Amino acid sequence: MSRAECGCAESGKQTRDHRDLDLMHRFDEEDLVLVALARAEFAETLDARPVRFVHAHPDGRESTCTRCRYGRTGVPPRRSST
Template sequence: MFGPVEVLRVLETLREAGCAVWIGGGWGIDALVGRVTRKHGDLDLLHRAEQEPTVIAALRAVAYSEREGVVPGRPARFVMAGPEGRELDLHPLLFQPDGSAVQHLDDHGGVFTYPADAFTTGVIDGVVVPCLSVAQQVHFHRGYQPRERDLHDMARLREAYGVDTHF
């Protein structure tokens, strides 16, 4: 499991290497809420695609290695496994001059566009961290059958921000 100490260690490792990253997924929601609300099996990070070699090298230096056979895999994402079975789910983004970003989803031209205001900050263990915005998190939680953790996460955003969610 990923705890806040390991999340902050990974973020600091990447910051020291000069890499810009943003937290998504469950940890991103906990960052927005400002407290840990549930257990997390992985850490979703979005990074600048041009920094990917540096991201990988920095994470290898702290005992993470790329896991093969992840579906979906590149170009949309890749996974690095680390100590005690921890997993980092890494998403490369190509930033545009207006601050928006594009994530390639497949080799056939599929893309997802993040608006410039999708990138914000939250707090983990009293430390300000870069993460995805409330609106972006809500957007990602639409159009599928929610799991228990999805229901939990959206409830936390409703409580903290008074936003409407799909479920």
């Protein structure tokens, strides 16, 4: 999510037009995401795996999907500050 999108989400106000959905999903649930997008008539338009992939709907909406790996505890791993 970009800083602009984060600010929009945090403030609860729409700061620009949004025609897309940024979706972060668990790495091990990608197949479920793909099925849900296909059922909603979204087709893949960009495959930049392992980083992200994009699906588009015939009406112009898009979904940008980013994988997230979680540790055994179900919490994303922490990045080192070094």
